[in-house]
Amino acid sequence: MKVRIDVDACVGAGQCVLAAPDVFDQRDEDGMVVLLLETPPPALEAAAEHAALLCPALAIAVDR
């Protein structure tokens, strides 16, 4: 699985970090998303996918 983020669209909601804290973080200054793992291990794939669904800005894309 490959995860892509669109920082331009991110609104800093932090849903992704709550859903998959090992895959996403947020910048301190403005809360923008930071991708920690571009290719999460299988155990984290479901969480990463859930984060993409929850993101209110559609800033996360997950390619299988």
Added chain:
Amino acid sequence: MGSLERVVVVGASAAGVTTAETLRREGYTGGLVLVGDEKVLPYDRPPLSKQVLAGTWEPEKTVLRPDSAYAGHGIELRLGSAATGLDLARRTIALSTGEEIGYDGLVIATGTTARTLPFGHDLKGVHVLRTVDDAVALRGDLLRSASVVVVGAGFLGSEAAASARRLGLDVTLVDPLPLPLVRPFGDEVGTAIAGLHEEEGVRLRLGTGVTALHGEGAVTGVGLSDGTVLPADVVLVAIGARPATGWLDGSGLPVDDGVVCDATCRAADGVYAAGDVARWFNPHFGGLMRVEHRMNATEQGMAAARNLLGAQVPFAPAPYFWTDQFDARIQAYGVFPAEAEMVVAHGGVAERKFVAHYLADGRVVGVLGWNMARQLRADRQLVRSAA
């Protein structure tokens, strides 16, 4: 209720699209129709008053999913057709095309429409902002104009005022309330937002109502309750939204400021609602609640889909909301009752970097962050654990 063979989702926007996708994700394999009265592919609204109005995004960037995604999920997308009636006994919906479609399961996600003033909307240059067409038309007018008056200093009006100011227009923000966004967040935050707007050159006319829109053919001015007339080339009316439930009149479905639902988002046998249009019993706060925020559309769409499939799980979120104005990103999580006491827990309001807690009966019921996203995320759990 019997087995599901045909589900119809009415309203093809954030909540409706999420509902349809969740049904498939949860393994539903029957017929699935998504009905929407807009002609364009479903899109996201929050960027309309921000990036689209400011011109940093092309309107196309707001599209939620490419066309192919719907067919890929077996979702029959019926755009440009409005639902005009519901027959609960026969389980059918009437469409503006004259067709009637039957359902075993129905999800209502028709959202809200912009409220209007009782006068003046026939004048050229007078706008509301709800759809992508609205945003494109408003931006076009702003680019040709020198001055705009924004009526309503809620989040939509104050965001649009900021975007118009960034375009270089002379901007006046009018509201009968004494401060912007004061109803949800109280005096201290309202004062800070007012200060930000004034610093950026937005003129504020607060504590004043609008009594008339002047002009012949095209708008030229806005009449205020104190007798002054503000000159205006463009007027944006941003005075809130009302649930799009007209098509349910006479159906027998309980409608009272939205489709009234139980804790599982169910309004009648086989009928659920989600998003801006749904007024459901939120067990987390122990009352009926209708939330006009983007995150709720996603979360409630997921919940309604799962419950339609039989999950029977109460939908009990703490609402989440954000707004961007100039360089301020304000995020709020939870509820903000008028009687709540606001306490600054981190940072400072004067520095425009803080997290505030809102306390009711000694419990944290809401947290608000201003340019402090990470801290706010950490403090969200206070709202959860207090429940």
